[in-house]
Amino acid sequence: MVLLDIRDLDLSIARGGELLPVVQGISFTVEENETLGIVGESGCGKSLTALAIMGLLEGSAVRIAGGSIHFQGRNLLALAPVERRRVMGERMAMIFQEPMTSLNPVYRIGDQIGEAILQHRRMSRKQVHERVLELLDLVRIPDPERLIDSFPHQMSGGQRQRVMIAMALACDPKLLIADEPTTALDVTVQKDVLELMHSLQTRTGMSIVLISHDLAVIAETCDKVAVMYRGRIVEHAATSALFSNMSHPYTLGLLGSIPAHDQDVEWLDAIPGRVPTLDELISGCAFHPRCFAAKDSCRTVDPVAAAVAPAHFVRCHFPQGNST
Amino acid sequence: MSVPASVASVFRGRVLATAGTCWLLVVGIAAVGAPLLAPFDPLEFDPFVRLSEPGWPHLLGTDHFGRDSLSRAIYGARMAILIGSGSVLIALVAGGLIGMLSAYFVRLGHFLMRVVDVLMAFPALLLALVLMTLLDRSVLNTIIVIGIVYATTTARILFGMTLKLKRDVFVDAAICSGAGHASILFRHILPNLVSPMLVQASFIFAFAQLQAAALDFLGLGLPPEVPSWGNMLSEERVYVTRAPWLLIFPGALIILSVFSMNLVGDALRDNIDPRFKDDIAGV
Amino acid sequence: MTRPLLEVRELRTHFSVGGRGFMRRKSVIRAVDGVSFSIHEGEVLSLVGESGCGKSTVGRTLTRLEAATAGTAMFDGRNILNLSPAEFRPLRRDIQMIFQDPFASLNPRLSIERALAEPLFIHKLVRDRWTARKRIAETLELVGMDAKSMSRYPHEFSGGQRQRIGIARVMILTPRLVIADEPVSALDVSIQAQVLNLLKKLQRDSGVSMLFVSHDLGAVRHISDRVAVMFRGKLVETGKKRQIFETPRHEYTRRLLESIPRIKGRVG
Numbered sequence: 001m002v003l004l005d006i007r008d009l010d011l012s013i014a015r016g017g018e019l020l021p022v023v024q025g026i027s028f029t030v031e032e033n034e035t036l037g038i039v040g041e042s043g044c045g046k047s048l049t050a051l052a053i054m055g056l057l058e059g060s061a062v063r064i065a066g067g068s069i070h071f072q073g074r075n076l077l078a079l080a081p082v083e084r085r086r087v088m089g090e091r092m093a094m095i096f097q098e099p100m101t102s103l104n105p106v107y108r109i110g111d112q113i114g115e116a117i118l119q120h121r122r123m124s125r126k127q128v129h130e131r132v133l134e135l136l137d138l139v140r141i142p143d144p145e146r147l148i149d150s151f152p153h154q155m156s157g158g159q160r161q162r163v164m165i166a167m168a169l170a171c172d173p174k175l176l177i178a179d180e181p182t183t184a185l186d187v188t189v190q191k192d193v194l195e196l197m198h199s200l201q202t203r204t205g206m207s208i209v210l211i212s213h214d215l216a217v218i219a220e221t222c223d224k225v226a227v228m229y230r231g232r233i234v235e236h237a238a239t240s241a242l243f244s245n246m247s248h249p250y251t252l253g254l255l256g257s258i259p260a261h262d263q264d265v266e267w268l269d270a271i272p273g274r275v276p277t278l279d280e281l282i283s284g285c286a287f288h289p290r291c292f293a294a295k296d297s298c299r300t301v302d303p304v305a306a307a308v309a310p311a312h313f314v315r316c317h318f319p320q321g322n323s324t
Numbered sequence: 325m326s327v328p329a330s331v332a333s334v335f336r337g338r339v340l341a342t343a344g345t346c347w348l349l350v351v352g353i354a355a356v357g358a359p360l361l362a363p364f365d366p367l368e369f370d371p372f373v374r375l376s377e378p379g380w381p382h383l384l385g386t387d388h389f390g391r392d393s394l395s396r397a398i399y400g401a402r403m404a405i406l407i408g409s410g411s412v413l414i415a416l417v418a419g420g421l422i423g424m425l426s427a428y429f430v431r432l433g434h435f436l437m438r439v440v441d442v443l444m445a446f447p448a449l450l451l452a453l454v455l456m457t458l459l460d461r462s463v464l465n466t467i468i469v470i471g472i473v474y475a476t477t478t479a480r481i482l483f484g485m486t487l488k489l490k491r492d493v494f495v496d497a498a499i500c501s502g503a504g505h506a507s508i509l510f511r512h513i514l515p516n517l518v519s520p521m522l523v524q525a526s527f528i529f530a531f532a533q534l535q536a537a538a539l540d541f542l543g544l545g546l547p548p549e550v551p552s553w554g555n556m557l558s559e560e561r562v563y564v565t566r567a568p569w570l571l572i573f574p575g576a577l578i579i580l581s582v583f584s585m586n587l588v589g590d591a592l593r594d595n596i597d598p599r600f601k602d603d604i605a606g607v
Numbered sequence: 608m609t610r611p612l613l614e615v616r617e618l619r620t621h622f623s624v625g626g627r628g629f630m631r632r633k634s635v636i637r638a639v640d641g642v643s644f645s646i647h648e649g650e651v652l653s654l655v656g657e658s659g660c661g662k663s664t665v666g667r668t669l670t671r672l673e674a675a676t677a678g679t680a681m682f683d684g685r686n687i688l689n690l691s692p693a694e695f696r697p698l699r700r701d702i703q704m705i706f707q708d709p710f711a712s713l714n715p716r717l718s719i720e721r722a723l724a725e726p727l728f729i730h731k732l733v734r735d736r737w738t739a740r741k742r743i744a745e746t747l748e749l750v751g752m753d754a755k756s757m758s759r760y761p762h763e764f765s766g767g768q769r770q771r772i773g774i775a776r777v778m779i780l781t782p783r784l785v786i787a788d789e790p791v792s793a794l795d796v797s798i799q800a801q802v803l804n805l806l807k808k809l810q811r812d813s814g815v816s817m818l819f820v821s822h823d824l825g826a827v828r829h830i831s832d833r834v835a836v837m838f839r840g841k842l843v844e845t846g847k848k849r850q851i852f853e854t855p856r857h858e859y860t861r862r863l864l865e866s867i868p869r870i871k872g873r874v875g
Binding site: 041042157186187188189190191194213214215216217219220221243253254255256257258259260261262264265267268269270271272274275277290 | 657658765767768795796797798799800801803804807822823824825826827828829852862863864865866867868869870
């Protein structure tokens with residue numbers, strides 16, 4: 001069953017009196033118990049999309065300019081703010097890249113998780129305490145009885161991210177949005193945290209939207225992948241289909257940019273040029289200045305998403321894969 | 325951002341800061357054009373018109389020596405600007421050097437900053453009073469004393485900022501390039517302190533007015549014959565019931581000028597303080 | 608075999624934290640605790656490990672940004688750790704450092720020309736502004752930047768461009784040893800590849816020796832000749848690149864390699 005259905009979402013940022021589009025017409029769905037990966041570089045709009053789903057853009061310079069976000073069949077953008085916040089608070093949770101800044105340094109861990117629980121449920125102190133221990137145990141924190149009384153700075157980065165996950169799970173969310181959850185962590189810790197997220201998903205049946213700049217992390221953990229470049233989804237497919245038949249030149253470039261640790265390559269196939277800033281106007285396809293396959297039409301006509309295979313969409317005039 | 329552009333952006337959409345700047349411009353014009361603008365000699369006694377009410381020809385009345393209040397107020401603007409800029413100069417140069425050197429050379433800092441701490445243990449006015457009693461009443465001494473008082477706070481602020489800048493990666497990069505201490509302090513660190521120093525300068529300028537007025541009022545500041553707003557208050561305070569305008573007018577001048585300077589300082593801080601600026605640019 | 612350019616023996620860098628002051632206990636962090644390695648002319652040695660293992664401190668100690676607690680580092684026959692600051696200064700030209708954060712490593716108040724001219728004048732490699740400008744233009748082109756960009760300020764450039772400028776500032780001195788401290792980890796993936804290729808090319812063309820400090824095993828495999836794996840202040844394994852990646856001996860090295868997420872179905 002479809003849990004989250006985003007259609008033609010447009011986000012704009014107000015800057016100097018004008019509206020700059022930062023996310024343009026992105027659509028995707030997330031089924032129950034499914035993991036969607038969104039991959040892209042800085043400024044591609046992946047984090048803003050997440051904030052839009054969570055309703056966290058209020059008070060920022062970014063506006064939702066169009067489209068719909070359906071969650072469990074209801075359009076969140078059409079709900080009254082109070083109702084919307086209630087749905088989001090009870091059914092969705094988000095974890096961020098830097099767990100240190102998301103935790104309040106002056107409160108004990110146990111109290112912060114307890115606070116998260118009490119926001120959703122009325123419980124006695126004793127019940128809260130037991131639920132906190134249960135959650136800490138769930139995220140595999142050793143010796144939770146001791147950790148419950150420690151402060152954020154007394155823990156390692158990996159432990160802090162586990163605590164953030166525990167807080168996110170406090171409300172039994174249907175959807176967990178993880179924005180670069182392991183980017184600040186060491187590889188060995190990253191592996192544990194990703195495995196933890198996977199096992200929690202198997203256990204609770206929640207859906208995950210995993211946002212990352214790391215194609216390999218996405219490849220290992222996600223069922224579906226959306227590749228974003230400058231506010232648009234340029235390629236969208238099931239993970240196995242995408243990696244066996246990469247079609248957008250940007251996706252290929254991203255893959256070629258990653259030095260492998262298990263084979264020797266003389267030179268990396270780097271994408272030339274630089275990541276465009278938001279205020280640069282690019283005619284036609286936004287990727288054409290950096291694209292090896294660009295022809296005249298790419299400079300003038302913005303391509304639309306087309307299927308190169310069933311459920312494999314590419315926004316390119318000249319898709320590269322072995323399409324049939 | 326170029327300097328004129330940054331100055332212009334300070335005033336966009338700020339009614340209060342613009343009004344404050346206008347007032348300071350008026351003070352500035354009065355100071356520069358005092359000999360042309362003042363209708364009378366500010367030092368000339370006229371025993372026949374003592375304590376006259378505002379009217380013609382003495383628009384703001386006369387004091388108990390029969391001196392023209394308006395002319396003294398116009399010349400007072402000179403004193404206000406002289407004292408303000410003099411103290412700012414001393415406070416920034418002395419305080420800035422102490423703060424920067426203390427943060428950069430740790431051992432020197434242990435000694436210098438303790439001296440600053442001791443000085444800061446005195447209330448500003450008390451410190452100024454103590455120093456003034458050791459010196460003669462003169463314009464220069466008043467400036468020096470007020471400058472020293474505010475050098476302490478400036479040193480504290482720049483000490484903290486230099487400590488932070490010293491740990492910045494570009495300083496490490498300069499060290500690796502082989503840059504010496506002087507080059508690191510004055511080429512790499514100092515230019516990054518200009519904006520906060522400018523903000524600090526505007527506040528010192530304002531507080532120096534209050535400090536000078538207080539010293540004048542206590543009879544320890546400028547020599548009594550010098551036409552300053554503080555002296556005007558101090559000299560005529562016994563006539564508060566007979567000729568209240570003699571106190572209301574210079575008092576209002578001091579308050580308006582201090583308030584204006586603070587408004588401009590706030591606007592400057594919001595606009596060019598690099599701590600805020602970098603935060604915005606980093607997004 | 609020739610004598611190595613840099614030979615580090617039993618290097619220790621300890622930091623004392625706390626102490627000095629009111630009710631604070633003093634404790635010692637052994638960031639680098641007995642590290643030995645050598646780098647030959649024209650060789651790239653990578654120092655790989657996880658955050659807090661002390662790998663960056665090794666680089667910062669060798670450039671004397673941190674003081675060594677014990678050990679020796681023979682560079683070209685002299686122990687650089689016990690030279691006085693004045694004696695070490697001329698050697699700074701030979702031992703250069705590339706920093707991780709391209710946004711923080713350039714002084715925001717200096718134009719690119721002034722930032723690149725500074726090391727030239729400090730080491731008296733040029734006499735006048737005109738020759739300096741010529742050298743700067745050549746070096747900027749070497750790192751793939753337009754020579755016209757020298758009149759601009761750091762905030763006008765993207766992260767990748769700033770890192771190229773940072774590399775130009777190092778290469779303009781024609782050093783003999785470059786210490787690169789996580790030079791690409793703050794950059795976008797597509798830009799990382801460009802900068803890694805650039806570093807590799809510059810290293811090959813100039814024959815400079817390099818200590819490449821990184822947590823990114825892919826980048827390490829791409830650029831190095833030999834690899835040293837660091838864990839909690841100590842080296843657990845040092846060897847040729849192939850050996851480390853294909854037949855790792857130490858258990859920690861194996862764990863590190865197994866933790867990296869990989870893309871299946873990747874074609875070479």
